[in-house]
Every structure is written in C-alpha cells, then in structure tokens.
Amino acid sequence: MNFCNQCGAQVDFRVPPGDHLPRYICDSCGTIHYQNPRLIVGCVPDYQGKILLCRRAIEPRRGFWTVPAGFMENGETLQQAAARETYEEALARVEIGSLLTVAHVLHAQQVHVFFRATLQEPEFGAGIESLEAMLVDPKDIPWADIAFPSTDYTLKRYLEDRAAGRENHYFTELDRRLPR
Ligand SMILES: [Zn+2]
Numbered sequence: 001m002n003f004c005n006q007c008g009a010q011v012d013f014r015v016p017p018g019d020h021l022p023r024y025i026c027d028s029c030g031t032i033h034y035q036n037p038r039l040i041v042g043c044v045p046d047y048q049g050k051i052l053l054c055r056r057a058i059e060p061r062r063g064f065w066t067v068p069a070g071f072m073e074n075g076e077t078l079q080q081a082a083a084r085e086t087y088e089e090a091l092a093r094v095e096i097g098s099l100l101t102v103a104h105v106l107h108a109q110q111v112h113v114f115f116r117a118t119l120q121e122p123e124f125g126a127g128i129e130s131l132e133a134m135l136v137d138p139k140d141i142p143w144a145d146i147a148f149p150s151t152d153y154t155l156k157r158y159l160e161d162r163a164a165g166r167e168n169h170y171f172t173e174l175d176r177r178l179p180r
Contacts, residue, residue: 006031037109041081042069043117044158045094054089054130064147090133092124099169103150107176112150
C-alpha cells in the first residue's frame with residue numbers, strides 16, 4: 001500500500017502507539033489501514049463416491065485442478081460461501097456437510113476452510129473461472145496436477161476419513177514465508 005484509500009495521501013508504515021505491529025498509517029486523515037488474513041472457503045463435493053474437481057481457468061495455478069473454493073463475501077456464512085463457490089466454479093448445487101479442514105496459509109495471509117459436501121445429481125459444468133469440471137474416482141485424482149497444498153491436504157484427509165467411516169476435522173499450517 002502506498003496511498004491512503006480514504007484521502008489519497010501517501011501512507012507511512014510504522015507501529016502505531018499502543019500497538020505491537022507496523023501498520024500503514026495515513027498522517028493526513030488519521031486512518032490506520034489494518035491488514036488481516038482473508039478467508040477462502042470451499043468444499044469436497046461427493047457424488048456416489050466420486051469427487052468433483054475443477055481445472056482452473058485463472059491465475060494463480062491456471063490449468064491445475066482443485067476443489068471448488070474462493071473468497072468469502074460479506075454477509076454470508078462459511079457454508080453459504082462454499083455452496084456459492086461450487087455453483088460459480090462447477091455449476092453444481094451441493095448440500096454442505098461437516099467441517100473438514102482449516103489450513104492456515106501463512107505466506108499468503110489466508111485461512112482456507114473446507115467442508116464435506118454432497119452432490120445430489122451428477123449435474124455440473126465449467127463455470128467462468130474453470131476450464132473444465134469432472135467427477136473423478138479417487139484412484140484417478142491427478143495428484144501431480146493439484147493446484148494448491150491446501151487442496152492436496154484436504155483431499156487426502158477426506159479420503160482417509162471416508163475410508164475409515166468417520167468425519168473428523170483437521171487443522172494445518174502451510175508456511176512458505178522467507179526467513180527474516
Ligand atoms: Zn488518509
């Protein structure tokens with residue numbers, strides 16, 4: 001951030017009085033611009049044992065496979081966000097189930113939250129952010145072409161739990177920050 005989005009003046013990056021972290025501060029209008037992690041929400045849609053994957057049409061990781069997921073919007077719940085993203089990316093209507101994984105993606109300043117989900121009908125397609133969508137048998141998942149570590153982690157926990165007949169939830173940390 002270089003300029004204040006309230007008044008347009010140049011911002012400074014320093015620790016405000018009483019705070020413990022540096023923030024972007026506008027000395028012209030007094031606004032402190034806090035930056036906090038963003039939430040990415042998605043699900044693992046299951047249809048009779050097969051999983052719905054999308055191939056990304058946008059960067060980052062264009063051409064790689066993922067489960068439906070995206071930025072949570074204001075005014076919706078986690079479950080609504082997961083269902084909305086599934087419709088936008090894979091044109092599929094899902095019933096959102098139990099919490100599956102929470103991945104703290106520290107280098108991207110994001111928290112990724114995934115749910116289990118059920119596809120009632122095998123109806124899906126490529127949304128505007130997808131090149132294609134497919135229902136895949138677990139043995140045919142293109143592991144080498146999965147877009148993100150959080151997706152890989154989520155799919156593995158999902159399949160382990162399903163095989164064991166349980167629905168646990170899991171936390172992980174992904175940290176590719178450069179050492180200071
Ligand atoms: Zn300002």
